[in-house]
Amino acid sequence: MSPLFFWLFSALMLIFGTAVIINRNPVASALSLVVCFIGLAALFVSLDAFFLGTIQVLVYAGAVMVLFLFIIMLLDLRAEERRRINFLAFGGGAAVAVIFFFQLYAVINHLAIANLPFPTLPQARTDDVHSVGLLLFGNYNLPLQVIGILILVATIGVIVLSKKELR
Amino acid sequence: MLLFLVFAPLLAATLILLGSPARLTALFSAAVSAAVTFLALFLYRPVPGGFQFLSSFTVSESWRIHFSLGADGLSLIMLLLAALVLLCAVWFTPPIEKSERLFYVCLLFVAAGAIGAFASLDLFFFYAFHELALIPTFLLIGIWGSGNRSSAAWKVTIYLGVGSFVLLLGLILLYRSVPEGARTFDLRDLQTIAANGGIAAPAQNQIFLLLLIGFGVLVSLFPFHSWAPEAYASAPAPAAMLHAGVLKKFGLYGLLRLALPLLPQGAQHWRTLVIVLLLGNIIYVGLATIAQKRLDWMLGYSSVMHMGYIFLGIASANLIGLNGAAVLMFAHGISIALLFALAGEIRRRTRTLVFSDLGGLGKLMPFAGFAFGLATFAAIGLPGFANFAAEVMVFFGAFRVGADWQGFHLFQIATALALWGVVISAVYMLRAYRAIFMGPPNDSTLREWKAAPDLTLTLRWPVILLIAATLIVGFFPSSLLSVLRPTFPASLAANP
Amino acid sequence: MSTLPWIALLLPLVSVFVITIATRPLRTISALISVAAVLGSFVCAAIIFFQETSAAPSFLWIDLGSTFSVPLGLALDPLSRSMLFMVTGVGALIHIYSLGYMGSDEGKSRYFAGLSLFMFSMLGIVLANNFVMMFIFWELVGVSSWLLIGHWFERASAAEAAKKAFITNRIGDFGFMLGILMVWSATGSLGFDGIATNLNRLTSHPTYLTIAALCVFCGAVGKSAQFPLHVWLPDAMEGPTPVSALIHAATMVAAGVYMLVRVGFLINASSTALLVVAWIGTITALLAALMATQQDDIKRILAYSTLSQLGYMVMAVGLASGAAAMFHLFTHAAFKALLFLGSGSIIYMLHHEQNIWKMGGLAKRLPITFLTFLIGTLALIGFPGFSGFFSKDAILALAFQRSLSIFVLGALTALLTAFYMTRLVIVALFGRPRSQMAAQSGESPAVMTIPLMLLAIPAAIGGFGFFAARFLTLPNEKEKLLVVPIVAFGCLLVGVLGAVFLYRNRSEEPISIPLFSERFYLDEFYAWLIRWTEDLLASFAGFVDRWILDGAIIRGLSGGTWSGGFLLRLLQVGNLQAYGFLFGLGVVVLLYFTIFH
């Protein structure tokens, strides 16, 4: 695992993540988000989580972001016209975010295992798709069923909420 | 029997809600209640050995809450007071224009709360029953009140609500102060435990303070009294009668029933505080009473002031003082109910209770004047009325505490000041009587009051009933004292 | 054991109840019931007096076992028996007199109920054998006096006077009750006998004893209208005249003196207390006499003379002679009742005119009244041979022995008494009529004159030992001092002649001493005192309670809570971004307190 790989994709992810919240144009934000997710998928891969990396690309960068773009297009959202920035709100929000990060950073600093070097896996390691799948359908059967219901409910909800109005 | 007493008003209220004629039903139930109370009083055997007419149902095993009723002399006297005043209050209710049913229902609920509290042997229900009256009082003042009724209703409700939660904390602490396994809300068991020293002294101090504040708010102990004058001034007469006459005695009853027997050391510890506060009631509130310019406010303040005497009796914690306090509760209940009833009738006729607008009513309403005069005498503690007998006992009881040759100590000074309070109450009551009934009638208003006839014959009966009650007790205080004998243990006789 | 005393006591009470409950609308019947009751009591009293019954059953009024009990028992010693006889006798006469005087009054039933209540209370005081029982009736006397003074309650002055009388009495009662408590807590007894037995417990603590005795004396100061609580008595003349005669002259005000005599053993035990009592009596006697000289209202003059005579009695008590006090009490009762009824007769016939300057020449128009009134006056000023002479002489003789200054002031008072009474007689009864009514008046009806004549007898001869001794233990003077009657008679002559000289044929007041006519400005001073102490305190307390305790603190708390809620509510601005910010802030703060605090 090369540090270069890590830092590269980290930077990619963070830069485009920042772009998401900086861009004035929603389309640009959405596209930045796609890139960000791809960077994230790469980091998953760097952690030997190939299955999740794939899912990340397929579900997030693929399906979810398409949905976002689709909606943005549907609503025909252009770049936001400049509104007066409420500096108080902006400053407050930024301050909260920064403080939160420093708290987080302090916690990580405090963490004994933070300096854990990258452990090597034994040669006889199982395939991660296999392992995750086994767990998912075996041990995690109940949550999986619940997720199924969740998706059913979401489906119904989306239908109810966006059924066309007839006048 | 007690079950019947507790549930009769509730039953009547339900019937009224279901459509039976309101006044008739209320009157009937009140009359039956009064009759049953007399029967109970008659059947009661004043022998030592606790409560009689017992009945008990378990409500919560894990908390040892039982719905248990029972009465001894003290509770019987309070029940008698409640029944009498309820009867008179219902009787005295003028025709109600809006929501007549609701009015009687509220009245009956207030009474049921008082009766239930006095008959309960379980602290939980003792407390809960008192609270039963809270919302009806709010409605009574709010809907049918006069003057600044809105503010009065809020104040009394929130004040009493908070006060009773303080009381609740005290009761919970009391419950918790007993070692695990013996915990109970049953008064009798708690008495046994307390008698065996089951409640530690520091805990007693804590609990007594909470109970004092909680009960104090309910009884309008200085400085927690400011709800009372306004509430009584605004309340419709029957509500004021019931509340000031009966319900307010709950707090004092609680102190007599709980605080003293269960927490003797706590009572000892806070004695000085109690004395200071009760003198606040007698002197400070007494003076404030003099300053009042309206009858309703004045009566409200006077009812606050008189609580000081009862507290004095309780604080003295000896046989004389406690008996005095108990009789005074009864006496004051009757007299203040009578005063509020008459004030309400006067207000109905003259549309004002401001002293400077009134005068010479004695000519127009001789019976009202006569009755008010008797009530005035009762209120200022003249012989012949129950108040006198009770106050005498209170004074004797209090004066004796810690008396020696060196001079006046706490209780002696308190008694002297309380005696001065008698002068104060004479001043304001007589000023009021002078302003309302005596002197030349005010010409401009007299014309309007031509339509102010004296009390009708129907209304005279409850007045006579109340007067008779206070006179009988005043002439023969032993009638109550003999009933009370088992309540206060003879061991108190040894108290200084 | 005899129930007769109880019957005597309770008959008037029965009358009260009967009148109040049943016969209120039937005025004449009410009056007759009341008269019957008092006559009944009088008969009983007479039997008791002559048969010397000495015991009556007693009851426990309050019974708390061994701890505390208040008995209702009757004391039937010579003192109370003769007092009983006197009170019922005078009372009966005045009841009868009232039949005439109040004949057409609207509130006759109420009046007679009040009289009966008064008789009941007064008899109770006389018969009480313990402090609490005495206090009970003591208070009841106050009530009945309130009722009777305020009989004509539509009159503002009557209403005020009634209130004043009651409250002033209450102030005295405050001390009385305190004294009772002190005595009780020391001796453990309420009954007079018990206290007397245990008196040694008190005498060993002289300060305590003095204070207790003086507290008890406070009661008498109020009831017997001694300085400084005397102000109610003159005002009490607003009541109907028979009332003034009965209670503000003959009996009720005497209750204070009677009580002092009853508990004489207590006061005698403390020399300081005795001194105070004597001086209070002396001051009262003198001040009242001075005030009387400048009054124009016939009843007020008599009222001040009553004050003055009460001062003599208290003085006698203070000089440790209950017998002398009682002697004067008895003679005074007779002649003062006589005087008041006489003045009532005048007032009645003059259609309630009370100003002596509007009278004149009445001696011819009301001969019986005049004669009896004259007898009363002579008795009052202590003309030798008349009853007042003997009793006043007894007191002055005492004073002469004990304290010369008191004696001098007492003699001065006697002089003044002669002066103002002569003034009254000359102005009101002699000379020429100075008003229409005075000129046309006739004699009162027989129902009023007969009591006058009956009362004139004891007023005239009551002082002679052969008569008085039947009723009283007369004070036995060790050595007859000739100087005392001589000085007294000298004073009398000076007073009478001075008045004759000044007032003969006058139609208006020749001298004006505002200090006296305005009663030393004491009423004004009290009004001022009350305004600046009690009323001020009351307004202050009322203000604090309404605006500070309730207004500022209670309402402030509730208002503060409400405003707090209002401010908190403003957090809910509706903007999602603000919500996000608050959420984030919440997270940061929560983490801070979780981890870093």
Next chain:
Amino acid sequence: MVTLGDYLVVSGLLFTIGFAGVLLRRNIIIIFMSLELMLNGANLSLVAFSRFRLDSLGQPNYHGQVFVFFIITVAAAEVAVGLAIIVALYRARRTTHVEDINTLKF
């Protein structure tokens, strides 16, 4: 060598960026995207923990990865419903701007 701390810091930064987006942006759709960033920041931490904290057999702790799977699924469903609501809002109000939806307050 890349340590667990590095991963945690990076994922924390991603989470914070998302958080900041929620706090700072006023377009609801972008806020919604930022929420996705936050979830993904959490996911990265989870995977990192699962990779760095091997189980007794020396295998990655796959439980963490399963959790990530659940999170992704839930997020997808949430996005679907959320976008439906936003669309409905836009239809009713013609706006996706948070400052325009403040009728409910106080």
Next chain:
Amino acid sequence: MIPAPVLEIAVLVLGMILLLGEAFAGESDRRIFAIAGILGLIAVLVASFFLATAPPSATQGFWSFYSADPLAIFFKRFALVTTILVLVMAIDYAPAIQAGVASATRQAGLGEFFTLPIFTCAGLMWMASAIDFVMIFVSLELITISFYVLVSFTRRNPLTLEAGVKYLILSALSTGFLVYGITWIFGLTGETNLGRIGVSLTTANIDRVPILFGFGLVLVALSFKIAAVPFQIWVPDVYQGAPTPVTAFLSVGSKAAGFVVLLRVLAPFLILPEVGRLLVGIAALTLIYGNFAALPQSNLKRLLAYSSIAHAGYVLVGVAALSGTSVAFYLVAYLLMTLLCFAVLVAVGSSTGDQIEDYAGLAKRSPFLAFALLIGMIALAGVPFTAGFLGKFFIFDAAIRQHQTFLVVIGVVTVGCGFYYYLKVVRAMYWLEPTTSEPLTVSALSRLTMTGLIAAIIILGVYPQPILNALR
């Protein structure tokens, strides 16, 4: 004897049958589905009294996610009762739904509105049993997502949509923190099962700071669910904007589920002293905020929202005092009285309005509704002989037992505030004159339900033992 997990399955099956039926129902009256749903849920409720004893929790597999202990069973029933009552309300609310869901046919949308709560109910029931963070997460999200839909259901109403969006964003935000918090806890302990987390917290030598960090973030999300300060900020707006039955569901079901999870999550973490302190702080703030901010309210629905925050405060006092019984009892009382109030709100609000002044003279227009609301209000205020009082009684007792003097003092003060704002409604109903004299009609079912609720409030206020026994 029925195994516990069958209950959820039964509820799900019921929901699906109704959903399918709805699809083929054509133009028939959709209220029949609500009735069917109610009956079905009642059947499940009855069945819940005949459960087989559950096996002890396992280290893996089904029983490591799912617990059927008394607490779980209790809150399953709680969820069922809530849902039944919400459905009853929903029937009365149908006209407003029809007006709010613009669609082709009159009945459109109703079927979904009646069936979604059933799925939510299943989520609530799972949540009651969840003993693993993964399970907690998925069932919580099931509930949340169904509430997204329900809150914005009447999408023609801009207020509803506004509420929906606010709920969506803030809820998603809290989900983010939940996930991140779970991540940290997982990272430190390597476990998601609460029992095993507890074990590793006691045995292993673990960094306390990161654990607390994770716990804090989880607490953020749970506080959001139970509407505890400082994460209560969404409550008033969302409660006011959402369709009334949904508000009721949200304020009872969602909150109760949040408390169950809180109780379960707290159990392993209580060995950390900071946790107790934190809870006390949150409870105090919640009490103060909820009660104080309710004082100036003039909208009844919003008032109930603040009151819901306030009651969360009381329950948190119970939580901080570690008294599961008192928490459970309080929640039951809260269920009864809140749903009673909302039931009246549905009956009155749809025709008159939600402002308190709209309730002026209700006693004249409909004595029954006024009485019902009176009982509801005084129960919420904590007047004896109502379940609300006993709830407060047990809570205060627990707090006193734990010597939480501070909380007790605040509790007493806030009870005073409560008297004010609850009685404000009573005042409107009884003192003030009605603006219209138009009488209100109440459907028989609602009347029956309200009567039942009133009876339950009073019976539990006198005889609490059934609830106390159920938690043994």
